[in-house]
Amino acid sequence: MTSEFAVEMRDVVKRFITPEGGEIAAVDHVTMQIKNGEFFSMLGSSGCGKTTSLRMVAGFEWTTEGEVYIEGKAMGHTPPFQRKVNTVFQNYALFQHLTVFQNLAFGLEMEGAKEDEIKKRVGHALEMVQLTGMDRRKPKHLSGGQQQRVALARALVKTPDVLLLDEPLGALDLKLRKEMQLELKALQQQLGITFIYVTHDQEEALTMSDRIAVMSNGKVKQMGTPVEIYERPTNKFVADFIGESNFLEGKIKFISKSEARVFVPSLNTELVGMPISEGLVKGEEIVVCIRPEKVRITEKNAINQNMFRGKVANTVYIGADTHVFVDLQGTRLKVWEQNRISRLDPKSFYAVGQEVWLMLMPENTLVLKKD
Amino acid sequence: MNPFRRSPFVIAATVLVYFFLYAPIVGLILYSFNASRTNVTFEGFIPAYSENVVMDGSLVKSSPCGPFHWYCDLAKNNDVTEAAGNTLTIAFTATIISTIIGTMAALALQRYNFKMKPFSQLSLYIPIVIPEIVMGIGILTLFSQFFGWVNETFNLVGDGRLSLGIATVTMSHIAFMVPFVTLVVQARLQGFDKSYEEAAMDLGANEWTTFRRVTFPMILPGIMSGALLAFTLSLDDFVITFFTNGPGSTTLPIYVYGLLRRIITPQVNALSTVWILVVFFAVLALQILQNRDSKQHS
Ligand SMILES: Nc1ncnc2c1ncn2[C@@H]1O[C@H](COP(=O)(O)OP(=O)(O)OP(=O)(O)O)[C@@H](O)[C@H]1O
Ligand SMILES: [Mg+2]
Numbered sequence: 001m002t003s004e005f006a007v008e009m010r011d012v013v014k015r016f017i018t019p020e021g022g023e024i025a026a027v028d029h030v031t032m033q034i035k036n037g038e039f040f041s042m043l044g045s046s047g048c049g050k051t052t053s054l055r056m057v058a059g060f061e062w063t064t065e066g067e068v069y070i071e072g073k074a075m076g077h078t079p080p081f082q083r084k085v086n087t088v089f090q091n092y093a094l095f096q097h098l099t100v101f102q103n104l105a106f107g108l109e110m111e112g113a114k115e116d117e118i119k120k121r122v123g124h125a126l127e128m129v130q131l132t133g134m135d136r137r138k139p140k141h142l143s144g145g146q147q148q149r150v151a152l153a154r155a156l157v158k159t160p161d162v163l164l165l166d167e168p169l170g171a172l173d174l175k176l177r178k179e180m181q182l183e184l185k186a187l188q189q190q191l192g193i194t195f196i197y198v199t200h201d202q203e204e205a206l207t208m209s210d211r212i213a214v215m216s217n218g219k220v221k222q223m224g225t226p227v228e229i230y231e232r233p234t235n236k237f238v239a240d241f242i243g244e245s246n247f248l249e250g251k252i253k254f255i256s257k258s259e260a261r262v263f264v265p266s267l268n269t270e271l272v273g274m275p276i277s278e279g280l281v282k283g284e285e286i287v288v289c290i291r292p293e294k295v296r297i298t299e300k301n302a303i304n305q306n307m308f309r310g311k312v313a314n315t316v317y318i319g320a321d322t323h324v325f326v327d328l329q330g331t332r333l334k335v336w337e338q339n340r341i342s343r344l345d346p347k348s349f350y351a352v353g354q355e356v357w358l359m360l361m362p363e364n365t366l367v368l369k370k371d
Numbered sequence: 372m373n374p375f376r377r378s379p380f381v382i383a384a385t386v387l388v389y390f391f392l393y394a395p396i397v398g399l400i401l402y403s404f405n406a407s408r409t410n411v412t413f414e415g416f417i418p419a420y421s422e423n424v425v426m427d428g429s430l431v432k433s434s435p436c437g438p439f440h441w442y443c444d445l446a447k448n449n450d451v452t453e454a455a456g457n458t459l460t461i462a463f464t465a466t467i468i469s470t471i472i473g474t475m476a477a478l479a480l481q482r483y484n485f486k487m488k489p490f491s492q493l494s495l496y497i498p499i500v501i502p503e504i505v506m507g508i509g510i511l512t513l514f515s516q517f518f519g520w521v522n523e524t525f526n527l528v529g530d531g532r533l534s535l536g537i538a539t540v541t542m543s544h545i546a547f548m549v550p551f552v553t554l555v556v557q558a559r560l561q562g563f564d565k566s567y568e569e570a571a572m573d574l575g576a577n578e579w580t581t582f583r584r585v586t587f588p589m590i591l592p593g594i595m596s597g598a599l600l601a602f603t604l605s606l607d608d609f610v611i612t613f614f615t616n617g618p619g620s621t622t623l624p625i626y627v628y629g630l631l632r633r634i635i636t637p638q639v640n641a642l643s644t645v646w647i648l649v650v651f652f653a654v655l656a657l658q659i660l661q662n663r664d665s666k667q668h669s
Contacts, residue, residue, distance in 0.1 A: 060569050080572040093570035097588045106584070110575030158574065 003072030006162050006194040007034040007057055007085075012066035014052050014218075026052040028218035029066070034196060034211075036161075039188050041197045041205040044215035045241070050198040051090075053215075054164050057196065059083045071161065081110070085162040086155035090170055092147050094139035100126070100150050101135035107158045125157035128187070145176050152184075162194045169204070181208055202242055206230065214238050234277070236371050239289045246295065246333045248288040252367075255282050260367060262288060266331045271306050273362040280367065287368050292334040294364035297324060297350070298357050306360045312350045317343060324350055326358055333358060396647065403640035404438045406431045410637050441641040451642060454626040457537060461612075461622060462605040465544035470598040472545070473552025474590075480553070481560045495550040503547075507614035510543045514615065535617030543615045544605045551604060552597035559593025592661060599657055603650065 014027040027049040034040045042050045055061040056068055059080035068075045070083060086107070095103050104122040113121070126132050129149035139147055148168060155163055168184075169177045185208045188195045199205050205212050206226040213223045214237075222229060222238045233239035236247065253270060254261040260274045271288060280286065301307050310328040322343065324335045335358065343349055350356060407414035408429040419437030426432065436443035445451055480492060498506060518533040527533065567589060571581040587594075609624040616625060623646065630639050 058569075058573060060572075079577070080569065081575045081577050085573075087570070087573045089566050089570060091564065091566060093564065093566040095567065095570070095585060095589075106571070106576070107574035110580070154570075154574070 003069070004035065005033045005069070006036045006038070006071060007196060008032070008069040008072075009053065009057070010067050010069065012053070012056060012068065013064045014049070014056060014061065015064045025218050027056070030215075030218070030220055031066075032213055032220065032223065034162075034194060037192050037194055039185065039195045039197065039208055039210045041199060041209040041212045042215055043199055043202060043205040043212050045200055048215045049218040050200075050215060051166055052218075054087075054166055054196065054198050057083075057162075058085060058087050058164055084160055085164055086158050086160040088151050088155050088163065088165045088168045090166045090168070092139075092151040094147060094150055094154070096139055099136050099138055100131065100142070103139065103150060104135075104154050104157050107154060111158070121157055125153040128156065129153045144171055145180070148172060148180065156187075156191070156193075160193065162196065163188075164196050164198075166198045167200070168197075169199075177204070184208065206242075214241060216241070233289070233366065233368070236287050236289065236368050239366065239368060244292055244334065245289045246292060248290075248331065249370075250286055250288055252280060252282050252284045252286055255280060259362070262286065262367060264288065267308060267328055269308070271360060271362075271365070273306070274365060274367050275362060276367060279369070285370050287370055288360075289366040289368055290360055290364060292323070293321075293336040293338075294361070295333060295335045296359040296361065297326070297335050297337060298359065301357050302359070306362065308358045308360075310356060310358055312352055312354045312356055314352060315350060322349060324356075326356060328358065399640050400644050400647075403441055403637050403644045405441075405637045405640070408636055410635050410640070441637040442645070444638050445641045445645070448638070450621070450626060451623075454621045454623045457540075457620055458606060458622040458624075461537060461541050461544060461620075462602055465541050465548055465605050466598050466602045468541075469545045469548035469552050469601050470594060473549045473597055473601075474556050474594050476549065476553045477556035477560055478586075480557060481563075482565065495553050498547050498550050499554075503610040506547060507543075507611045510539075510546065510611065511614040514539050535615055535620070537620040539615045539617065540612050540620050540622070543611050544608060547608075547611060548601040548604055552594075552601050555597035555600055556590065556593045559590055559596070563590060595657070595661065599654075602653075606650065 009030055009032045012027055012030045013025060015023050015025050018024055030049075030053060032040075032053075042053060044050055052061060056063055057070070059075065059078060059082075062077055070085060075083065095106065098106065101122055104125055105118050108118045108121060122135070123132070126135060129152055131146060131149050131153065134142065134146065134150075139150060142150065148171070152168065165184075169180050172180060181204060184195075197205075197208065206229075209226055211223065211225055212229050214221045214229060216237055221241075222234050224232075229238065229242055233242065239245045240247070248264045248266065250262040250264040250271070252260050253263045255276060258276070259272075260276045260280065262271045262274050263269075264271060274288065301309070308328045310326040310333070312324060313327045313332060314325040316323040316325075317339075319339070321336045321338055324337060326333050326335055341348060402410055402413060404416050405413055406417045408426075408431065414430060416438040417431050417436075417440045418433050419435065420433035422435055424431065424434045424440070431440055434440035434443070476491075476495075480488065485491075514535060518535075521527065522532045563586075567585055568581050571585040572578075576584060607624060608622075609628065612622050612625055613628075616622065621629075623642070627639055627642065630636075
């Protein structure tokens with residue numbers, strides 16, 4: 001392969017004229033480098049520009065500014081049929097007037113493959129997605145999950161270097177979706193193809209991806225491995241969007257090379273030994289972020305530092321965890337406690353109104369810029 | 372069960388609708404076997420006795436063709452066969468051309484955004500809503516002005532002169548059929564997702580192959596409906612044809628109109644009956660084709 005990157009987007013902008021006559025930037029200065037053989041996800045809520053980004057890679061849409069590179073080659077206005085990427089569409093877009101076999105054969109005929117070869121490759125692809133024997137059916141006569149597999153096989157039979165998938169599992173029910181997630185991931189590893197996967201389901205993205213780009217309003221808010229994205233969000237948006245977080249607004253009182261002291265007005269105290277991140281300065285307004293499962297809850301004050309006294313406002317039992325809501329002088333914090341012991345006895349857990357201490361351990365806390 | 376099924380109102384409405392729709396047709400067919408030449412009252416069927424037609428005043432006493440006397444008469448009438456030929460030639464040519472133009476227009480209106488789009492869309496409705504006679508006069512004026520100018524400018528004489536004929540009728544039929552085809556195909560395209568075309572291109576098909584292998588087969592039923600509508604419109608068009616035909620381009624409606632102005636013999640009924648049968652079987656065949664088609668697709 002000629003390039004280290006299977007697909008690269010350099011400072012890509014896509015503007016649309018809205019029906020009202022205005023202009024919106026669906027994709028706003030996006031730069032992404034997707035490595036060969038990587039399972040790369042674009043994650044974001046509806047309308048953040050995921051599909052538009054994918055469509056620019058496929059060639060259905062041209063960039064307004066910037067450039068898309070596939071295997072190091074600038075794509076410019078190269079039409080879709082000359083790009084060595086294939087797409088699995090969200091609505092599958094199976095040709096209704098053709099059988100499953102003909103749907104799969106379509107792409108091979110376009111390559112000018114011989115009849116024997118087509119038969120062989122289609123058979124192999126159907127086997128790969130466990131649809132052997134369905135080749136003479138029309139798409140209408142398949143279940144949603146089977147149609148999804150046909151769409152996948154139709155793209156894979158072309159042996160592309162890069163497969164683009166736009167919410168391919170969106171239409172499936174939860175159980176089937178979980179199964180397909182694992183199958184897709186296994187298939188990707190087995191074939192060694194680069195996957196660019198669009199989803200708005202964060203669990204899906206975290207489960208399957210090697211790397212994730214979290215998008216919002218046409219911009220990439222953070223790019224990284226699932227662990228990085230979850231454990232080290234670089235801004236409040238990502239901390240809020242991925243999983244759940246407690247946020248405390250504050251101001252940097254003192255900052256050194258290794259740690260910061262933060263004043264939190266709502267608690268009228270200082271947090272000490274806070275980790276720092278790039279670009280923070282003294283006096284800056286910031287947010288302190290801590291995941292609910294990382295807050296320690298105890299019945300007495302143990303170490304006196306970064307400990308806060310509060311009252312249990314509510315507890316919700318949800319099986320594996322219990323969610324405890326604690327009021328600290330008017331600020332409410334979520335705390336998730338794992339149910340390591342049986343909670344059958346009500347006394348085994350905190351009662352509403354009970355006084356507790358919360359401990360914010362510096363290594364589990366993040367100090368983030370205000371967006 | 373449907374609560375309206377037994378309602379006397381529904382039954383009465385049904386009977387009335389069928390009566391007004393089909394009674395005239397049944398009457399028309401019956402009178403095509405009339406023994407009376409004047410065809411005012413039904414004088415019974417014609418018996419088949421002799422080798423020659425025997426007439427008694429306006430009554431046909433007997434004929435070698437029997438009750439089908441007027442049909443035999445019709446077959447011998449060269450004017451009718453010529454008119455039928457013209458009608459079919461015009462209908463087929465105009466249908467093919469207007470279907471192609473109308474389909475292209477529908478595709479363009481569906482997939483491209485351009486400044487004049489609202490105007491283009493509106494301009495499709497105008498030929499449909501304005502009275503046909505206005506359009507007929509308009510087209511006639513256009514042709515005569517243009518032909519006059521061409522004949523004058525190029526000093527055309529004799530057979531070389533441009534004049535009204537099959538070509539002008541065909542052109543004007545195309546002109547008024549295109550909007551119908553466009554609207555019918557457009558309706559069909561509403562449900563056509565562009566991702567099918569994108570999928571085809573994604574799999575390596577260029578624009579033309581995509582159209583041929585994916586778009587066209589998928590919208591074919593819509594195109595067929597448009598073409599069928601255009602064909603029937605052309606077959607029975609009177610007003611526009613009336614203004615744009617010339618010597619040698621008489622169509623069946625024009626011919627029937629001419630007959631009516633002289634004397635209404637049962638020949639007209641025989642002609643109409645044949646016509647109805649042809650259209651009936653054409654529509655039936657198309658229905659069967661479409662049914663088989665949709666069964667294959669489902
Ligand atoms: N052809 C278009 N014309 C005008 N605006 C468009 C067009 N396509 C997309 N947009 C706008 O661009 C923005 C991004 O759209 P996009 O489809 O990329 O979102 P998405 O992230 O895929 O969302 P979803 O999760 O809902 O699919 C949206 O605000 C959308 O309205
Ligand atoms: Mg989308």
